[in-house]
Amino acid sequence: MDPQREPVLGSAAGGAAEHVPAPRDSLDREEHLIRDAVLRMGSLVESAIRDASRALVAHDAALALDVIKGDAIINEAQRGVSRLISATIATQQPVARDLRYLLTLDHVTYELERMGDHAASVAKAVVKLAPEPPLKRYVHLPEMAERGALLVHGVLRALVDVDAVKAREIAVEDDEIDRLYHATFDEVVELMRQDPANVERGTRIIIASHYLERIGDRATNIAEDVVYLVTGDVEDLNP
Amino acid sequence: MVEETPLNAAQAGSTLDTPVDDRSVAVPIVPSIRIATEPGSGRDGADTRGETVIELRDVSCYYGSFRAVKDVTVTAAKREVTALIGPSGCGKTTLLRTFNRMNDLVPSFRATGDILLDGQDLYGKDVDPVAVRRRVGMVFQKPNPFPKSIYDNIAFGPRINGFRGKMDDLVEHCLRKAALWDEVKDKLKQSGMALSGGQQQRLCIARTIAIEPEVILMDEPCSALDPHSTLQIEGLMAELKREYTIVIVTHNMQQAARASDVTVMMTMDTADRAGYVVEQGDTIQIFTNPTNQLTEDYVSGRFG
Numbered sequence: 001m002d003p004q005r006e007p008v009l010g011s012a013a014g015g016a017a018e019h020v021p022a023p024r025d026s027l028d029r030e031e032h033l034i035r036d037a038v039l040r041m042g043s044l045v046e047s048a049i050r051d052a053s054r055a056l057v058a059h060d061a062a063l064a065l066d067v068i069k070g071d072a073i074i075n076e077a078q079r080g081v082s083r084l085i086s087a088t089i090a091t092q093q094p095v096a097r098d099l100r101y102l103l104t105l106d107h108v109t110y111e112l113e114r115m116g117d118h119a120a121s122v123a124k125a126v127v128k129l130a131p132e133p134p135l136k137r138y139v140h141l142p143e144m145a146e147r148g149a150l151l152v153h154g155v156l157r158a159l160v161d162v163d164a165v166k167a168r169e170i171a172v173e174d175d176e177i178d179r180l181y182h183a184t185f186d187e188v189v190e191l192m193r194q195d196p197a198n199v200e201r202g203t204r205i206i207i208a209s210h211y212l213e214r215i216g217d218r219a220t221n222i223a224e225d226v227v228y229l230v231t232g233d234v235e236d237l238n239p
Numbered sequence: 240m241v242e243e244t245p246l247n248a249a250q251a252g253s254t255l256d257t258p259v260d261d262r263s264v265a266v267p268i269v270p271s272i273r274i275a276t277e278p279g280s281g282r283d284g285a286d287t288r289g290e291t292v293i294e295l296r297d298v299s300c301y302y303g304s305f306r307a308v309k310d311v312t313v314t315a316a317k318r319e320v321t322a323l324i325g326p327s328g329c330g331k332t333t334l335l336r337t338f339n340r341m342n343d344l345v346p347s348f349r350a351t352g353d354i355l356l357d358g359q360d361l362y363g364k365d366v367d368p369v370a371v372r373r374r375v376g377m378v379f380q381k382p383n384p385f386p387k388s389i390y391d392n393i394a395f396g397p398r399i400n401g402f403r404g405k406m407d408d409l410v411e412h413c414l415r416k417a418a419l420w421d422e423v424k425d426k427l428k429q430s431g432m433a434l435s436g437g438q439q440q441r442l443c444i445a446r447t448i449a450i451e452p453e454v455i456l457m458d459e460p461c462s463a464l465d466p467h468s469t470l471q472i473e474g475l476m477a478e479l480k481r482e483y484t485i486v487i488v489t490h491n492m493q494q495a496a497r498a499s500d501v502t503v504m505m506t507m508d509t510a511d512r513a514g515y516v517v518e519q520g521d522t523i524q525i526f527t528n529p530t531n532q533l534t535e536d537y538v539s540g541r542f543g
Contacts, residue, residue, distance in 0.1 A: 024470060025477060026473075026497060037270065040268045073268070077268040087526075087527055090496065090526040090527045091497060092496070092497055093493050093497070
């Protein structure tokens with residue numbers, strides 16, 4: 001889908017003539033290719049987040065290692081999309097909305113790649129945690145991960161629909177992830193106070209929850225990109 | 240496309256349960272773009288390209304004793320758009336006109352080296368230049384429809400060539416291919432010269448197609464047209480290249496970037512004032528990361 005174009009209406013006095021823009025086939029086609037590649041990347045990132053969470057809950061080191069390996073694919077995808085965007089900007093000379101769209105997509109792939117890294121970092125913590133029994137049943141972290149994955153999905157939907165209202169709503173939902181992070185922090189610190197044997201596991205859990213919280217922040221960054229795309233203004237949705 | 244995973248946590252379990260193997264990516268995440276020339280793969284995914292149609296080896300062009308173009312080795316591949324770009328006077332039009340022997344019309348002109356069309360020497364002793372121009376058509380900078388009806392503009396060439404089929408069908412076919420049919424179908428008897436600039440140029444393209452060439456040469460086909468008509472012609476080129484090989488000379492670099500698959504960068508040697516080829520490469524590569532500094536400077540608008 002193209003970035004929304006609003007028809008320019010002529011004045012009532014002169015007769016309202018609806019201006020329908022002509023397609024620019026090559027540019028439109030390349031924009032679609034790039035957008036679809038970004039969405040496929042988003043799918044990979046969602047899976048990585050959920051897999052890292054599953055690996056954590058089950059203390060499954062093998063699954064965690066798969067997530068770590070899979071991050072290379074996400075990184076390569078980001079490089080590929082960036083190259084595509086460069087090529088399109090160089091050869092199609094987009095301006096105005098077309099240019100903002102491509103610049104937005106470039107930034108989105110950067111944020112998605114970093115989210116992939118964060119999921120891999122969670123998986124790395126799982127690899128270290130896996131040999132021992134869990135400190136406590138994991139409740140907040142899987143919820144943070146699931147919310148993070150849903151945010152990624154939601155914000156990419158807002159991007160496809162070029163929907164700034166939706167984007168702002170998504171940004172608000174990140175607050176819940178932040179709340180869960182703080183709750184985790186307090187809970188785990190208390191467990192570490194109670195018994196020094198808990199410190200190593202506790203620290204790794206806090207690190208993992210920090211990365212899950214960062215995933216939420218990055219989804220909010222993408223939401224800001226969508227707002228920029230629509231309005232041309234940079235708005236801070238995560239003060 | 241993003242899969243329609245339901246947006247509530249309870250049903251999201253279906254994604255959590257998907258085994259790892261099922262998510263191995265069968266479809267490449269990022270579509271490939273041609274950075275290096277690969278036979279048979281197009282910039283926009285078109286296939287069956289890459290075969291060489293026009294080949295020049297060590298070609299020099301002389302007007303009398305003056306060497307206008309020196310030591311050119313280039314190729315144009317089947318069903319690709321090859322653009323010749325470069326500053327004024329670098330010999331790109333001279334070179335283009337060797338592809339259909341238009342330079343024969345200049346008495347002092349002489350070309351050395353190998354100029355091959357489908358592997359055959361275009362300037363061989365037994366080669367009929369008129370036959371060459373049937374296989375290699377040309378569209379010029381200033382649209383030049385015949386002072387005839389739209390219909391006769393298209394019918395003229397085939398009639399001369401002894402066309403025996405249904406002329407009405409041929410005329411419609413060519414006008415449709417040139418994206419002009421809808422605009423002129425009710426006024427085929429009107430003069431071709433009464434059309435707008437963009438329409439006249441499309442009429443010239445339709446006229447060229449009517450003789451069923453293999454190659455269509457275009458010498459700055461849009462420089463007399465407004466931006467909208469220009470983009471329209473470029474859209475037409477993208478369609479035409481499915482069937483025809485196109486070589487275009489343009490001083491509009493952005494057009495070369497938008498519309499071509501391969502770009503040949505030429506310039507003039509200030510010492511002997513002969514044009515030469517600086518670089519030939521994939522258009523995407525020429526405009527994102529050219530090999531030669533001169534090319535980089537030219538496409539960035541830093542010289543020429």
